[in-house]
Amino acid sequence: MSAVFSNSTLNTLIRSDTFKDTFDNVVKFQPQLSKLEQIWASWYTYMNNDILATGLMFFLLHEIVYFARCLPWFIIDQMPYFRRWKIQPTKIPSTKEQLYCLKSVVLSHFLVEAIPIWTFHPMCEKLGITVRVPFPSIKKMGLEIALFFVLEDMWHYWAHRLFHYGVFYKYIHKQHHRYAAPFGLSAEYAHPLETMSLGFGTVGMPILYVMYTGELHLFTLCLWVVLRLFQAVDSHSGYDFPWSLNKFLPFWAGAEHHDLHHHYFIGNYASSFRWWDYCLDTEAGPEAKAEREERMKLKAMNKSKKNV
Ligand SMILES: [Zn+2]
Ligand SMILES: [Zn+2]
Numbered sequence: 001m002s003a004v005f006s007n008s009t010l011n012t013l014i015r016s017d018t019f020k021d022t023f024d025n026v027v028k029f030q031p032q033l034s035k036l037e038q039i040w041a042s043w044y045t046y047m048n049n050d051i052l053a054t055g056l057m058f059f060l061l062h063e064i065v066y067f068a069r070c071l072p073w074f075i076i077d078q079m080p081y082f083r084r085w086k087i088q089p090t091k092i093p094s095t096k097e098q099l100y101c102l103k104s105v106v107l108s109h110f111l112v113e114a115i116p117i118w119t120f121h122p123m124c125e126k127l128g129i130t131v132r133v134p135f136p137s138i139k140k141m142g143l144e145i146a147l148f149f150v151l152e153d154m155w156h157y158w159a160h161r162l163f164h165y166g167v168f169y170k171y172i173h174k175q176h177h178r179y180a181a182p183f184g185l186s187a188e189y190a191h192p193l194e195t196m197s198l199g200f201g202t203v204g205m206p207i208l209y210v211m212y213t214g215e216l217h218l219f220t221l222c223l224w225v226v227l228r229l230f231q232a233v234d235s236h237s238g239y240d241f242p243w244s245l246n247k248f249l250p251f252w253a254g255a256e257h258h259d260l261h262h263h264y265f266i267g268n269y270a271s272s273f274r275w276w277d278y279c280l281d282t283e284a285g286p287e288a289k290a291e292r293e294e295r296m297k298l299k300a301m302n303k304s305k306k307n308v
Contacts, residue, residue, distance in 0.1 A: 002053070004044035004131050015045050022046040030133070037133045040219065044131055054121035054131070054218065058225070059114065065226050066109075066188065069233045073184030074098060076239065085239045087259040091181030101185045112192045116203075124218060127210045131218045141220045148205050148224050149231075149272050155201035156271040161282070163194065164266070182236040182262045201271075202228050231272055236262075251275055260284040 005011050014025040023042040030038065047053035076082045077098075083089050124131075135141070163173035176190040188195070206224065210216040235258040240246075246254030251274050261268035267284025270276045277283045281292060 002044040002048060002050050002131070003125075004041050004050075004133060006132060011045060014041075015048060019043075019046045033133055034135075037135055040131075040135075041133045050125075050131060051118070051121040054124065055118040057222070058117045058120060061222060061225065062113070062117070062229070063109065065229045066233065069230055070184040070187075073233070073237045073239070076237075077183060082239065085241050087238055087240050087256060088181040088263060091238075093179070093181070093183045097179075098183065098185055101179075101183075101189050105185060105188050108188070108190075108192065108195065112195055123207075127207060127216075128214055129206075129210055129216045129218050129221065135219045136217050141217070141223060144206075144209070144216065144220050145224045145227060147209065148202075149228075151205040151209075152201040152228065153270050153272040153276065155205060156198060157269050157276040159197055159201070160269040160271075163197075164269070177262065177265060180262055182238055182259060184233045184237050187232040187236040235271065257284075 001008060001011055005014075010029065014022060014029055016022045016025060019042060022045050023038065026033070026038045026042045026045070030041065033041065043057065044050060044053050047056075077092060083092075086092070160173075162168055172191045172193050176186075176194060178189070179186045190198070202225065206216060206221055235253060235255050237255045238259055240254065240256040240259075244254050244256070246252045246256060253268075253270060253272055253274050257268050257270075257274060257277075261284050264284045267282045267288065268277050269282060274283075283292075
């Protein structure tokens, strides 16, 4: 029986043979819930198996959101009108290249990511991640997601920087750098070990959070995964528009930041924000390099002046 309702009698009363009837019962007996909460509750009650309900939901959420978000970028790549905003305008990925990437990403989704997704719910239960309705307040969910963005970015910066050292790069991260001019679909084109270790930032940070606080809602986790997928695909899109988020939030990394990383292979290791690369002087690109060299020159000059 599902844990979506705290009351087991309610569960038995609502559950029906079809999803539609279950949903109608939820609307009838729980009118105070929002539409989204009613759909969520119907899904869990109808499935009557929380492990399967969570596993299937996360798998479908990942597939649908990832590929639906990649599709507009694929279409934009076919339209010359958008070239004016392409960061590396001469490097348009061919359809053949994109199809190769698509095949590889689909295979990795089924082989590498399917297993952890199916074991996710039992772990959620142990940790205290709840599926119960109603959902937490928008403010609570917003603050938690903002925190996950900051923590994931920190993890991503250090793990990604490590992946650029010797053997880690040669045997693992090189695969992701196949494309010097990235495109949406290439966001998850990576070695399985990279998917797992960088993926820890997305899944592991909320786990550490719930281990510390003792409460987190699975719906918050769903929203977080959706937004993180948007961030990952968009940062690989290869386009920087006048309306891109980094134009309004200067600390947001966006495609411009990550495109430079793929272009020059060095620097810009963070995922969502610019502060780690800025503070630790690892910004990528010729401008950042020139500034860095200028600073080093000044430092050396000051040092020699002091010694005179
Ligand atoms: Zn890299
Ligand atoms: Zn990348």
